[in-house]
Amino acid sequence: MKLEEVLEARRGAVTAVALVVPFLACGVLAAAGRPLPDASAVVALALLIVAASATGLRPAGLAASVSSAVGFDYFLTKPYESLTIHDSEDVQVAVLLLLVGFAVNELALWGQRQRAELGRARGYLDGVMATAESVATPGGEPQRVIAAVAARLRDVLRLDSCEYHASTHLPGGPVLGRDGSVTRSGLTLDVDRSGLPIDEVILLPVHVGGRQRGYFTLTAASRVSRPSVQQRRVAVLLADQLSALLDTSTQDH
Template identity: 40%
Template sequence: MASWINRNRVRVGLAVVAPFAVAATLAPVRARIEIVDVALLLVVVVVAVAALGSRLAGYLAALSAGAWFNYFFIAPYEQFLIADRSGAQGFVLLMIVGAAVTELAVWGRRQQDVASREAGYLAGIHAAAASGATGGGSRQELIRQVASDLVEALHLQTARYQSGVAGLGDPARLQRDGQIMWKDVRWDVDHDGLPTDTDIELLVEHGGRLHGRYLLRAAPHTAVSLSERRVALTLADQVGAALG
């Protein structure tokens, strides 16, 4: 937590300081540089800050870039005052472009994070499949490894395996289609996140035979996508195949 707070402070600091540093450096030569080139350089700074993955930092960088662009490059110089329409248009356009590139950078970072997580999930699935196919490692090692993979894939508090039982304790159940049923009612995962008032049962089966179940305990306000739930089902299937 402390590490995250420190990183966020660095991002916010860069968002405020970096546009000022670039604008102040270029100000002495503003008579010899095109104002459009200055605006583009400031947009590059906003993109660089936003690429760190923080929407707040990106918007602060856009605001800082617009303010210092106005201060150093729009007459009257070195005042936070816009005297004509063209100056106002330049300031507004810089803000709009800065906000737009921030959203694109944040979206790109999220897509990169999703791709990285999915690659990790696939690696876990392949490892489980290889263990089941080759007999490498013990079954207990595989069960423990998949429990760890389930915690990561579904952002859980815990995942524990129980052999040879199903339905005991009336838990919610993760169905084969990726939906969650609890007390004969489909749980709205997209709206409510994973249920936290009960364990979630994930059956481990193979060839129509029940081997056991994973009991999953979700953290509060945990949202998981359908694809992540299907990854969990695939992991359980690999354990079922190994046990079968």
């Protein structure tokens, strides 16, 4: 079984559990004795919603929210074992339970996205530092450093390929600037929305002492890559590491 199929099966199983457990929990609470204080039931159901949201799967969190509201209505409000609610306060509790569940789910997902973004940013910085250390290593081979920088650029920008060309002439095409913008013929491309161009390579110049010594060709043809402006600036920093090596080699000669 492929990894994608395993993950899809896991997501389906987690969502199914999130849908069933709150409804059954309401049944257990009802069997324990009625009437049950609304506050106690809501707290118990909220904990189940938080647990489902913590999985990082939006369908699981939403399923737990809907299941909690329906289970609360069916088992814990009069008339019992019916989806009809006569008491306006019970209606408010059911609606609030549903809304709070949706809010908790979105907050949990937002927190996970923030942690993931921080983890990626740390990884990018670690990559820059590792490349800088390889440049600073005495006797470092230029080709090895160039290959390391190209590999980092492929990872940071999610590229298909990345190659370095030693040339004082920059051919035509989109250019990745130092501010992270991508321009073509003087016009700034909306990378955040449309992604990197897939019909032509992007050029990343490498300058030493204000003069161009070469450039990287960045290719993203097989899929749409939308690196953030922070990622694009990290790419420029990586290219700067190569310029430091080229500057050192020039001084040595």
